[in-house]
Amino acid sequence: MVAAVFKVSYTKLGEEWPAVTLIGTAFFVTPRVALTARHILPPSRYPPDEGYARCEYWLLGEDGSRIQFAPRQLTRARRVDAMRIDVREPCVGSPLTIVAGSAPMNEEYTARGYADPSVVSDTYSVRARPWSRVEDVLGWFDLSTLRQARRSIVRTIRTATVAGADVRLDGVRVIEFDGGGVQGMSGGPLIHSASGHVAGILSFGLPNVGKVKDVVYAMPVAEAIAGLTEAPPARRP
Numbered sequence: 597m598v599a600a601v602f603k604v605s606y607t608k609l610g611e612e613w614p615a616v617t618l619i620g621t622a623f624f625v626t627p628r629v630a631l632t633a634r635h636i637l638p639p640s641r642y643p644p645d646e647g648y649a650r651c652e653y654w655l656l657g658e659d660g661s662r663i664q665f666a667p668r669q670l671t672r673a674r675r676v677d678a679m680r681i682d683v684r685e686p687c688v689g690s691p692l693t694i695v696a697g698s699a700p701m702n703e704e705y706t707a708r709g710y711a712d713p714s715v716v717s718d719t720y721s722v723r724a725r726p727w728s729r730v731e732d733v734l735g736w737f738d739l740s741t742l743r744q745a746r747r748s749i750v751r752t753i754r755t756a757t758v759a760g761a762d763v764r765l766d767g768v769r770v771i772e773f774d775g776g777g778v779q780g781m782s783g784g785p786l787i788h789s790a791s792g793h794v795a796g797i798l799s800f801g802l803p804n805v806g807k808v809k810d811v812v813y814a815m816p817v818a819e820a821i822a823g824l825t826e827a828p829p830a831r832r833p
Contacts (some may be wrong), residue, residue, distance in 0.1 A: 597657050597659065597688070597689025597690060597691065598621060598622075598625045598657070598658075598692075598708050598709070598784060598785060599621070599622050599623065599624070599687070599814045600618055600620075600621060600655070600710040600739060600742065601618045601619050601620045601622050601632060601637070601653070602616065602618055602619065602652075602653070602654045602734060603637075603641070603645075603651060603653055603658075603795060604616050604617075604730045604734075605617075605644040605645035605650070605651040605745060606644075606648055606650055607649040607650065608611035608649075608762075609662060609730075610693070612724070615645040615647075615648060616736075618639070618711075618712050618713065618780050619780075619786045620632055620633060620637070620709075620780060620781075620782045620783040621709035621780065621781055621782065621798070622655055622681060622688045622710075622783050622784075623692050623697075623783075623784060623785045623794065624689070625692060625693075625794070627671065627686035627689075627691060628682060628685075628691070628797065629681070629682055630680070630683065630687075631678060631680060631681075631797055631817070632783030633677050633678065633679065633782045633783035633799070634673060634676075634677045634678055634679040635799070635816075636783050637653070637678075637679065638770060640666075641784060642667045651703060652664060652730045653665050654734055655681070655687075656740045656768075657687065657689055658740060658743065659689045661687050661703055661748045662731050663683050663687065664730075665681050669682045669683065675799070675825030675826075676760055676815045676823040677765060677768075677797070677815050677820075678821075678823055679783075687767040688794060689714060692785055692794050693735035693793045694817050694818070694821070695794060695817065695818075698753075698816075699750065699771055699788065699795035699796065699816060701751055701752075702748055702749060702751055703788065704748070704749055704750075704788075705747070705748065705749075705773060705784075705787060705788055705789055706746065706789050707744075707747075707773055707775055707814075708744065708745050708781075709777065709783070709789075709798060710744060710780050711742050711743075711744050711778045711779070711781065712779045712780040712807060713737075713742060715780065715808065716778055719746055722737065732767045742780070743787070744777065744778060744780075746776055746812075748774050748775030748776075750771060750772065750795075750819050751772070751773070752772040753770065753771050754769070754770060755770075755776060756770045758770075759815055763799070766813070766821075769816055769819060770815065770816075771795065771813065772784060772813060773798075773812045773814060774811050776808070776809055776810050777801055777812040778807055778808050778809065779807035779809075782797030782799065783798060783799065784797075784798045785798070786798055794817050795814070796814030796815050797814055797815045797817060799812075799813050799814055800812070800813055802815065820826060822827065
């Protein structure tokens with residue numbers, strides 16, 4: 597199952613308009629384990645947005661799944677842009693299968709994820725409704741409108757440097773996907789179309805500026821899992 601990752605900041609439930617951000621995409625590989633990109637939720641993003649006292653993090657799926665998680669449930673991979681989310685409640689949809697071995701070249705792949713609402717249309721807006729819990733807020737979003745799927749032939753795995761506000765990785769191997777993408781798809785799966793298996797985790801795109809990317813790069817999923825295996829245990833509060 598592929599899910600949108602939301603952060604919702606507020607001070608008191610139901611008493612003000614919350615700050616809601618679609619920060620990226622994740623996908624389940626077992627009913628209780630999801631993978632995503634490390635850069636979408638760095639430690640600097642753990643606290644509530646400025647001006648708010650509390651925040652919650654949720655995985656929202658089109659199948660109706662709404663699964664809450666906390667920063668202590670995250671494991672950040674070493675040397676690659678990947679992160680694991682261990683959830684307490686199983687997802688409703690089917691987990692995705694990881695490709696065995698290296699990603700086949702010169703074959704079609706599909707990049708899947710969700711777009712930041714501002715990317716979809718200037719007219720996309722969320723109508724404020726009465727709410728008493730964050731789950732009510734998540735119901736304001738139409739994921740079928742935000743869903744993205746891009747297809748292209750993958751021909752290259754190469755070495756690159758990933759540099760952003762919250763992550764820098766030198767000399768990492770990446771899968772080059774020239775089907776493009778948009779802001780919000782980070783952390784989503786790059787799927788080998790013929791087998792339906794996940795070959796990579798969407799990481800970053802070019803050009804660096806702007807919300808629309810002409811070329812997207814993915815972390816090979818086998819290397820992401822290796823980096824997670826080497827990672828230290830999640831911190832406990």
